[in-house]
Amino acid sequence: MEIRYHSTRSNTETITASQAILKGLADDGGLFVPTEIPRFDFDIADLPSMTYQETAYEVMKLFLTDFTEDELKYCINSAYDKKFDTELIAPLVEKDGAHYLELFHGKTIAFKDMALSILPYLMTTSAKKNGVKNEIVILTATSGDTGKAALAGFADVEGTSIIVFYPKDGVSPIQKKQMVTEPGKNTFVVGINGNFDDAQTGVKNIFADKELAKKLDENGYQFSSANSINIGRLVPQAVYYVYAYGQLVKNGTIKSGDKINVVVPTGNFGNILAAYYAKNMGLPIEKLVCASNENKVLFDFFDNGTYDRKREFILTSSPSMDILISSNLERLIYRITGDDTAKTAEFMKNLSEKGEYTITADMKEKLVDFAGGYATEEQTAGEIAKVYADTGYVLDPHTAVASYVRRSVLSDDPLPAVVASTASPYKFTRSVMQAIDGAKYESMEDFELVDELCKLSKVEIPYAVESIRTAPILHKTICEKDEMRDVVINRLIKS
Numbered sequence: 477m478e479i480r481y482h483s484t485r486s487n488t489e490t491i492t493a494s495q496a497i498l499k500g501l502a503d504d505g506g507l508f509v510p511t512e513i514p515r516f517d518f519d520i521a522d523l524p525s526m527t528y529q530e531t532a533y534e535v536m537k538l539f540l541t542d543f544t545e546d547e548l549k550y551c552i553n554s555a556y557d558k559k560f561d562t563e564l565i566a567p568l569v570e571k572d573g574a575h576y577l578e579l580f581h582g583k584t585i586a587f588k589d590m591a592l593s594i595l596p597y598l599m600t601t602s603a604k605k606n607g608v609k610n611e612i613v614i615l616t617a618t619s620g621d622t623g624k625a626a627l628a629g630f631a632d633v634e635g636t637s638i639i640v641f642y643p644k645d646g647v648s649p650i651q652k653k654q655m656v657t658e659p660g661k662n663t664f665v666v667g668i669n670g671n672f673d674d675a676q677t678g679v680k681n682i683f684a685d686k687e688l689a690k691k692l693d694e695n696g697y698q699f700s701s702a703n704s705i706n707i708g709r710l711v712p713q714a715v716y717y718v719y720a721y722g723q724l725v726k727n728g729t730i731k732s733g734d735k736i737n738v739v740v741p742t743g744n745f746g747n748i749l750a751a752y753y754a755k756n757m758g759l760p761i762e763k764l765v766c767a768s769n770e771n772k773v774l775f776d777f778f779d780n781g782t783y784d785r786k787r788e789f790i791l792t793s794s795p796s797m798d799i800l801i802s803s804n805l806e807r808l809i810y811r812i813t814g815d816d817t818a819k820t821a822e823f824m825k826n827l828s829e830k831g832e833y834t835i836t837a838d839m840k841e842k843l844v845d846f847a848g849g850y851a852t853e854e855q856t857a858g859e860i861a862k863v864y865a866d867t868g869y870v871l872d873p874h875t876a877v878a879s880y881v882r883r884s885v886l887s888d889d890p891l892p893a894v895v896a897s898t899a900s901p902y903k904f905t906r907s908v909m910q911a912i913d914g915a916k917y918e919s920m921e922d923f924e925l926v927d928e929l930c931k932l933s934k935v936e937i938p939y940a941v942e943s944i945r946t947a948p949i950l951h952k953t954i955c956e957k958d959e960m961r962d963v964v965i966n967r968l969i970k971s
């Protein structure tokens with residue numbers, strides 16, 4: 477069955493998967509969605525014997541129907557290889573009653589690697605399939621982890637270049653160092669005086685700028701997006717939920733066909749949306765638990781049906797979840813309107829013009845699969861300390877938010893819970909060590925803390941951290957949020 481894609485805001489025009497991957501965002505500002513969510517065409521009883529790569533092929537081929545078997549297998553095998561420090565790619569670790577799905581074994585030790593390792597291959601294959609001659613310019617706004625993962629994925633990939641905008645004071649020191657030391661010749665990293673939403677809005681405006689697109693085309697460039705709105709990021713993320721399910725059967729936690737719960741630390745709503753797609757494909761998931769930090773706009777949405785971004789933006793110890801406009805939620809809104817693009821467009825118009833929208837009672841009823849929860853900064857730190865004290869396992873702050881929410885929301889739920897573990901604690905060393913012993917680690921430098929974490933967790937220091945200890949800073953550009961367009965033009969077209 478062929479799956480095509482159209483905007484969440486209009487369905488008059490449909491395009492192929494490869495075209496949707498190349499475009500990133502639809503012309504009307506909407507997100508690409510499949511004409512329908514495909515159902516598994518394999519038996520889930522076979523999952524326990526499948527490798528990560530085999531699972532990826534079975535899941536992704538259902539969405540990317542214009543890719544040949546050879547093309548898709550080439551993309552999968554190029555992405556999920558020795559770049560990951562374990563053959564399992566996404567291992568499942570049981571601690572303290574939870575099943576932590578470790579999504580941080582890739583190049584930049586955060587879950588963004590799961591999709592951004594494969595996106596460059598999907599993108600260059602899509603370009604070839606569609607006869608694209610322009611250089612593809614990846615334009616990305618990052619709250620920290622996407623930036624480095626996208627840089628690592630696209631660095632020195634022929635036919636592409638990448639520009640990353642990050643909030644100058646809104647990422648962890650290690651995240652920042654990872655980005656500004658990026659050596660790829662086709663990479664450009666820019667800090668902005670603003671927060672993540674400013675960066676994301678700026679990038680969206682640049683994408684929507686038709687005049688700029690024309691100018692770039694004349695100079696041999698075209699934009700694409702590596703942000704989590706790209707369907708080429710969403711689809712690979714459904715894979716690890718399917719794989720985790722197989723692992724739970726394999727290790728005897730469940731029998732094939734039994735239900736599980738999933739808890740996801742959420743920011744832009746990409747990761748949990750992928751779990752929702754997996755459920756709709758036929759994976760036996762009971763509850764999808766959306767875990768937020770103090771920027772709990774999604775918790776309130778699931779609680780009362782109103783999405784209201786008009787609130788103070790709080791910088792927390794889980795910066796990749798410091799988001800007030802969760803872009804991928806638009807794809808869920810589209811689903812719960814009953815695939816109604818006009819209604820979706822109206823909600824999104826309200827969001828941009830009034831800063832809020834309220835869904836109907838009918839729509840709210842379709843959210844029964846979801847539960848929301850959140851953790852304050854204190855609860856997050858407490859969770860890191862508790863899990864470490866009880867088990868010796870060290871959580872990063874994002875995972876700790878989800879772990880706390882599992883405890884509070886699913887406390888009497890007998891089903892096994894998979895907690896998406898989205899970053900290595902080494903990426904957020906200061907917050908993690910402060911949570912474990914504030915007084916002892918207060919005055920230490922970042923890399924001293926890395927060494928202390930190694931002693932305490934007995935987990936080897938990842939290469940991603942070790943390698944930036946002494947790396948030179950190569951990217952120093954800082955701009956105002958209204959200068960982003962000019963920065964892009966200056967970089968690409970030196971007029």
Ligand SMILES: *Cc1c(COP(=O)(O)O)cnc(C)c1O
Nearest residue numbers: 621743744745746747796898899
């Ligand atoms: C991006 C990110 C998240 C949030 O994921 P979304 O798909 O944006 O909801 C959570 N934790 C970490 C470590 C991340 O990098």
